[in-house]
Amino acid sequence: MSRTAKILSSLFILFWVLTAFAPSLIAPADPLAINPSQAFQAPSSAHIFGTDESGRDVFTRVIHGAGDSLYIGLAATALGMGLALVLGTAAALAPRWLDEVILRVLEALYSVPSLLMALLIIAFTGPGVGPAIVAVGLSTAPGYARLVRSQIRTLKNSEMLEAATVLGRGTWLKVRNHLVPNALQPLLALVTLGIGQAVIWAAALSFLGLGTPPPAPEWGAMLSAGRTYLHLAWWLSFFPGLAIVVVAAGSTLIGRALGGKVKAV
Amino acid sequence: MKLLAWLGRKVGGALVVLWLVATAIFIGVRLIPGDPAEAIMGGPGSQASAEALANARSEYGLDLPIISQYFLFLAKLIRLDFGTSYSFKDPVLQIMGEVLPPTINLALLALVVAWLLALLFALLAMRANKFGRLLGNAVEIVAAAVPHFWLGAVLIMLFSSMLGWLPAVANGTPAGLVLPVLTLALPLAGFLTQLMRDSLNTAMGSQFALAARARGESRLTVFRRHGLRHAALPALGLTGWAFSSLLSGAVVVEAIFARPGLGRSLLSAVLARDIPMVTGIALFSALVYIVVMALTEAIERLIDPAGAES
Numbered sequence: 142m143s144r145t146a147k148i149l150s151s152l153f154i155l156f157w158v159l160t161a162f163a164p165s166l167i168a169p170a171d172p173l174a175i176n177p178s179q180a181f182q183a184p185s186s187a188h189i190f191g192t193d194e195s196g197r198d199v200f201t202r203v204i205h206g207a208g209d210s211l212y213i214g215l216a217a218t219a220l221g222m223g224l225a226l227v228l229g230t231a232a233a234l235a236p237r238w239l240d241e242v243i244l245r246v247l248e249a250l251y252s253v254p255s256l257l258m259a260l261l262i263i264a265f266t267g268p269g270v271g272p273a274i275v276a277v278g279l280s281t282a283p284g285y286a287r288l289v290r291s292q293i294r295t296l297k298n299s300e301m302l303e304a305a306t307v308l309g310r311g312t313w314l315k316v317r318n319h320l321v322p323n324a325l326q327p328l329l330a331l332v333t334l335g336i337g338q339a340v341i342w343a344a345a346l347s348f349l350g351l352g353t354p355p356p357a358p359e360w361g362a363m364l365s366a367g368r369t370y371l372h373l374a375w376w377l378s379f380f381p382g383l384a385i386v387v388v389a390a391g392s393t394l395i396g397r398a399l400g401g402k403v404k405a406v
Numbered sequence: 407m408k409l410l411a412w413l414g415r416k417v418g419g420a421l422v423v424l425w426l427v428a429t430a431i432f433i434g435v436r437l438i439p440g441d442p443a444e445a446i447m448g449g450p451g452s453q454a455s456a457e458a459l460a461n462a463r464s465e466y467g468l469d470l471p472i473i474s475q476y477f478l479f480l481a482k483l484i485r486l487d488f489g490t491s492y493s494f495k496d497p498v499l500q501i502m503g504e505v506l507p508p509t510i511n512l513a514l515l516a517l518v519v520a521w522l523l524a525l526l527f528a529l530l531a532m533r534a535n536k537f538g539r540l541l542g543n544a545v546e547i548v549a550a551a552v553p554h555f556w557l558g559a560v561l562i563m564l565f566s567s568m569l570g571w572l573p574a575v576a577n578g579t580p581a582g583l584v585l586p587v588l589t590l591a592l593p594l595a596g597f598l599t600q601l602m603r604d605s606l607n608t609a610m611g612s613q614f615a616l617a618a619r620a621r622g623e624s625r626l627t628v629f630r631r632h633g634l635r636h637a638a639l640p641a642l643g644l645t646g647w648a649f650s651s652l653l654s655g656a657v658v659v660e661a662i663f664a665r666p667g668l669g670r671s672l673l674s675a676v677l678a679r680d681i682p683m684v685t686g687i688a689l690f691s692a693l694v695y696i697v698v699m700a701l702t703e704a705i706e707r708l709i710d711p712a713g714a715e716s
Contacts, residue, residue, distance in 0.1 A: 248419075249426035252692040256654030257672065264676045264684045265434045341553045345658055348555045349673060361555070368559060368662070371574075375563045382556030389551035 150395045157388065160207040170198055172205035172358045181374050191376035193367065199376060202358035203384050209359045211388070213274055213352070214340035220278030221339070222285055222332055229289025230320075233297060244290075250283035256345060263351050273352040277342045281335060288331060292324050330399035337392030344385050360385050420696040425480075427692045431685050432479055436472070443468055465489070483689070489682035493675060498686035501671060506690075509667035512659070513652040515583070516590035520648070521641075523591065524598035528637055531603050532610065532629070542599075549596025554655045558589040558662040575664045586663045590655045594648055601644065602637040609636035635709055642706055646699040653691055 160167060175195040182192040190199035232243035253261065259276035266272040296302060296319065305315050344361030346352035353359035355366060360381040367377025443462040463469055470478065482489070488498035531542045565585060566574035573582045609615060610633050618628045657669030668687060675683035 245422055246426060249423045249430070249692070252423050252650075252695040253427060253688050254650035254654040254691055254695070256657050257688060257691050260657065260672055260676045261431070261434075261684055261688050264679055264681065265437065267679070337551060341551075345553060345555055348658065349661060351676070364555060364559065371559060371562055372567045375567070378556070378559045379563070382553065382559065385556060386548065386552055389553070390548050393547050393551050 146398050150398065153391050153395070157207060157211060160204055161211045162208070164205040164208060167204050170201045172197065172202045173356060181370070183374070184376050190380040191374065193363075193374070193377050199363075199380055202363060203360070203380050206358035206360050206363060206381065207384070209270075209353055209357060210340055210344060210361070210385070213270065213277070213343035213359075214336050214388075216274045217277035217281065217339040217343060218332055218335045220274060221281035221335070222328070224278070224282040225285030225289050226328075228282070229286040230293055230316075232286070232290045233293035247283045247286050250279075251287070253280075255280040255342060259342065259346060260349075260351070263346070268351040268354075270353055273343055273346045276346065277339050280342070281339060285331065285335070289324070289328065292327060293320060296320055296323050326399075330396050332396075333392050333399055334396030335392075337389035337396075340388050340392075341385060416696075416700045420693070420700075423696060424689060424692060427689055428480065428483055428685075429476075431688060432476055435681055488686035488689075491675070491680055491683040493678035493680040493683065494671075498682050501683065502668070502686055502690060505666060505668050505671045508665065509653070509656050509660070509669060510694075512583075512586060512590065512665070512667065513649060513656055515587050516594065516652055516655075517645075517648060519587055519591040520594035520598055523595035524602055524641065525637075527595070527599040528602040528606050529629075531599070532606060542603075546596045546599050546603075549592050550600065552593050552596075554589055554593065554658045555662060557592060558585070558659060561585050561589055562662070582663075586659050586665060589659050589662070590652055593655075594652065598641045598644070598648070601641045605640050606633055606637035609633045638709065639706065642702055642709075645702040646695060649698045650691070650695050653694070 164172075175197055176192075177195060179188075179192050182188050184191040188198050188200065190203060192198055193202070228243055228247065232240045232247075235243070250258070255277075258280040259273075262276040262279060263272050266275070301323075302315060302319055305319060310318075343352060344359070344364070347359050347361030348365045350365065353362050355362050363381040364378050364385075367374070367381070370377055443459045468475065486499055488502075490496065491498050491501055494501050527542065527546070531539060534542060562574045562585065565572045572584050573579070574585070575582065610629070615628050615632055618632060619625070623631070653668070656667060657673055659665070660667045660669040661673060668691075672684065672687045674680075675687070
């Protein structure tokens with residue numbers, strides 16, 4: 142990663158962390174305050190992203206929505222990656238028959254499209270933020286797990302590990318000193334790429350009315366609410382979606398700079 | 407003979423996957439807290455009558471031991487009996503027969519459009535100067551990062567609200583199909599272009615491309631006869647994933663453009679907690695994925711110059 146890329150990436154992450162934890166620093170107004178006399182104002186210097194049907198400031202809501210949207214995306218990625226690490230490492234190190242079993246299970250999980258699997262899980266659990274995290278996490282896990290498995294397998298057969306075995310190192314020592322550090326760098330890139338996708342999936346669930354319930358300023362929910370007024374007030378849907386695109390594109394760029402390849406996860 | 411063995415392996419693998427998916431769903435339904443009969447009837451909020459609950463119990467054999475229930479469930483699936491949808495009041499198989507064709511049409515059309523766009527972009531990128539490449543890079547990344555639900559809204563704003571060229575709802579005419587197909591195809595095209603460009607660059611810079619040029623073939627011929635294969639292969643390997651992501655996208659696109667189809671039905675089934683319907687759709691999409699994967703593998707074998715014997 143070049144120096145400029147590092148600085149830009151850090152600034153990008155810093156901005157979103159700040160937005161997520163202290164949205165009032167950037168947008169001091171109340172995201173839920175309604176003001177019917179100010180409804181459907183087009184973007185102007187007073188309301189740079191315009192106002193919605195209840196006169197709420199869209200910019201304030203987009204900024205305050207970052208916390209929820211990013212939280213769901215991060216939590217889902219952590220869940221999916223955690224599961225994938227366990228399954229993928231187990232499959233790679235296990236005896237052949239167990240590897241075969243895990244692979245079949247992963248294939249079964251992978252065969253149901255992500256959003257469909259998320260919907261399936263929500264059909265069991267009912268809608269909500271928690272179920273959305275579980276749904277997105279579980280539906281991204283099989284993709285990660287396959288990559289973790291192939292990563293660990295490549296490392297397992299490397300000369301470095303062979304040397305460690307010849308030197309009589311124990312399994313735990315090999316996992317800690319060689320497998321984990323060497324697998325971490327590519328996985329970090331993958332996670333960065335994955336967060337953007339998870340934010341999109343989570344927003345998609347809210348968009349379909351299955352994630353964060355209104356009037357909370359979550360991006361997908363805002364976009365969905367704005368859709369009713371698409372012909373009247375384009376800014377209601379445009380700006381929350383733009384926020385999602387910026388986060389997703391940013392995470393893709395950083396992930397690629399960290400050495401991640403675009404893969405189907 | 408080799409073909410038969412391959413086919414046998416594929417069918418066997420497919421059955422195992424379908425069995426695992428069905429088993430996971432069976433366990434999932436039983437994990438729902440409370441009375442499964444109540445869950446089948448739409449959850450505690452449905453206030454199903456005692457009689458309806460008893461009916462559901464006997465229909466699903468919920469009064470039997472859990473092992474018998476499991477085998478009964480599998481036996482029904484083998485006969486393609488997914489049960490009766492609770493929200494639509496029709497057999498699940500019949501509803502799927504109605505909602506499937508529009509979704510498959512949409513997804514296939516989007517797949518074709520995405521491939522054409524990706525090939526076009528990859529070709530353009532090959533001829534572009536430094537600025538053009540940078541621009542292409544940016545467009546690809548943004549295209550791949552755009553969520554369907556936003557892209558759909560933006561396309562409606564542009565082409566329907568502002569320009570008035572195309573209808574905002576899918577009304578069954580070819581014009582009504584343009585925006586839904588573009589919404590699905592553009593993000594996929596972004597992904598595919600990234601892949602194709604990488605492999606195309608490698609192929610066109612390789613020894614065999616140089617050798618072909620030395621034999622006097624034009625750049626275009628080299629591209630057509632050698633480059634294209636290598637550009638297509640990695641992207642083709644992703645077709646299974648692409649198709650399954652198109653099915654995911656179809657849920658959203660059908661909601662935005664008020665288009666009937668699998669996604670719309672699934673969404674309303676989920677909202678109504680219509681477990682038989684959801685089970686049917688999940689198993690079906692798994693089957694589609696497996697079939698598409700097998701087809702891609704067959705096509706890959708046909709066009710991969712090195713893979714013929716492996």
